[in-house]
Amino acid sequence: MKKLERSFYERATLEVARDLLGKYMVHETNDGRTVGKIVEVEAYVGSIDAACHAYNNKYTNRTKVMFGKGGYAYVYLIYGMHYCMNIVTNQETYPEAVLIRALEPIEGLEIMEKRRRTESIFNLCSGPGKLCQAMGITKLQNEMDLCGESMFLLHGETIMPEDIATTPRINIDYAREAREYPWRFIIKDNPFVSKGK
């Protein structure tokens, strides 16, 4: 299977978000290799999106990675205890990213179970915080190049347009009009999607 190249990520964010469904995310660590199929994502577009950390093109130490080239990881700590994994999209100067919200576990299940302290397969990667724990993603992976050797994506399975559902994003009630933007994409009827909302 072929590794996704920079050109895949450096496109319009909503397109990248849709196209990420079905891709395999791989993380190589000392514990071993874990792989998950992307089944749920959300797009964040800094210039116009009140839910995005880089709303109004806000440039801070935390958001700066989103202003860089596509294909890098944006990982941040939320609620003081969980990490969220994003993939930076579009060209330089456009602060945009896609949040990975759920994976279907493909490989390294034993490693995931150990990290998550559960053997329930539907509870390993069915949420943004859970999948970071299962895949061994922390602040250390922030700003990592996904075109490198440690963490990267593979062309996994092709998802037909009719198998993709679109909804508003989860837990962004504070974001005023952006609350309703249909920027969450999931694989229809996939049992590994998060139980958000």
Next chain:
DNA sequence: CTGGGGATCGAG
């Protein structure tokens, strides 16, 4: 320096 708030999760 200070304090309010958050792209979550799991227990009860």
Next chain:
DNA sequence: TCGATCCCCAGG
């Protein structure tokens, strides 16, 4: 439904 827990950042 609610508490844990702490980084981030705006404001003074």
